[in-house]
Amino acid sequence: MGYPTRMDDVNYRPASAGFTPTREQMAGFDADVCAAPFRIAPERNDELLHDVLKGTPWTLEFNSSLDPIRNTFRAMPNAKTVEANYAALASLWAIAKASWLIARDAMAANRSGKSALDAGSGTAVAEARQLVQVACDLIGDSGARWPSDIAPPIPDAEANTEDLYINNVFLGATGWVVLHEIAHISLGHQAQVSSDLSFGQEHDADRWAAEWMLGELPAGDRQVYFRLFTISVALSWLAVLDSVRRGSTTHPHAWQRLQKLSPILPDEELNPGYEMAAYVLKILFLAEKDTPPADHPEAAFFDLVFAASRDVW
Template sequence: MTTPTNSLSAKDTAVLMEPYFQLLGSNLSHIAPERADELTNDVFGGALWDLIAKKGAPPGRVQPFLANPENRSIAVSYSGLAMVWCMAVFGVFLLDVVKANRGAVEGPVNIGRAMHKLRGYLVYADKLRQVDAPWPDDLTCPDVNSGHEVIQEINNVFLGAVAWILLHEVGHVHRQHEVESSRSLKDEEEADEFAAKWVFEKVPEGPQREFRILAVGVALAWLLLFAPVGGDAKHPPAYSRVMHVSSYFEPAVDSVALEVVAHLFKALFFPTEMPPTFTRPAELFDWTVSQLRKRST
């Protein structure tokens, strides 16, 4: 099911994200292609589930991503997709900044004012938690057919991030959890574990692992926007969730992706905090997790 777009503006999320919705299907090979057949046969029972498009935002009882085992479908909102695209913009921009400065400075890059240029995407993504608002005029729009190299890179990270989020929803069903309104903290932890293990258990080494660390980091950043930093009865604290999922990363010592994910979490939850100087990305990442832990108490 899709939403008719002939009466919507060109900046409406349904118009902008519909081409991405069509590309997604319920195909999760955008992040773990080596396990596509395994997913279809062992998890989906031989046939991919339907992907159903929804228009709206959570206050209107429209969840961004929600699996329904009864009719073998996953509902996806256009506003949810737009939020993830904003997160992907942030991730790719930070990736370019970190890469450009590697070697010019010792240790992880202090991106400083560079992040300020991207605040508009975070502001818009946050707004979409409350209302399905049109895309702002001053932000670059999603374009699934863009020939621009940066937009193509954003699209790839976006598709990988959405695939991980869908795997999280599939994990709820695969572990036979209750419906969304009745899920527990343990259910969320198990869904995170299912998705993280699925993506990293058989990942080829090198660039593919780096890509998946970035895509999952973007997805996790999006996921954390919907729960209190300190957690609640149904959601683990942010630091616990990040530690659990990242335990499957196994990044290289000089992982650029891990450094970018650390900057992304910092931008979301404590943008004005100045990190100490570190020599390895893992140290910056651990500092970020420690800051999340402080904000959960």
């Protein structure tokens, strides 16, 4: 499958790392997190470094004092810094793994003619739901630890292992999130503005980051489906964040944000990225809802985004 290769040579440095309990699980990803906005769209690395970042790689700072409920990631234009919180990264990893487990098993079940996934104990669905709970707990309490009975992230996963695939999904989603922060700076966005203006800025930054990842890829490129899936994973994570935050005056709900991205996302009915993302939405977020079957994965995906967004406002 078309996963991005490692790119360790990006000149992008992590800064001071404060202590949080999840630092133990996540610090091994520092270099990869810093490389993530480059690695997710390597065809645009020169453009990102020279045209957007003006030739000076920005610092990605792992800031333990960021409150994960209010600020998981934050752009600091004057300091040319993007800040991230380890609890936020750990929760994003949990959602990436949950999404991967669902997509893997649902694709396999569909290929073998099964219409539903078993959700009993010990199944991928049960494990994925546990991981969603882990993500909620990590976001809700910045002092929370990774639970000892849940397999932790493995930053140095070996080639051709499932652990590496999961990390690649996590780093792809992280790439979109950091590009969103870069977009706020690149687009000259203002802090402390009205709710309406703030919501508009969020949608604009989302669109910028999605366009960055998808805009230069030829239709049908294998990377399209991987990147599409990781954008959906990032917004699924934001939806989990929204469920913990219970509303925001600065950020629209994640499902509304995903819906607003529809003109940017590829119009490819059978794109496997839509298929994978649709299974995740259905099983992790809409399991209780009756959702009619769709003609193809792209329609299924947008029907589910619409169904999810109807519940939130």
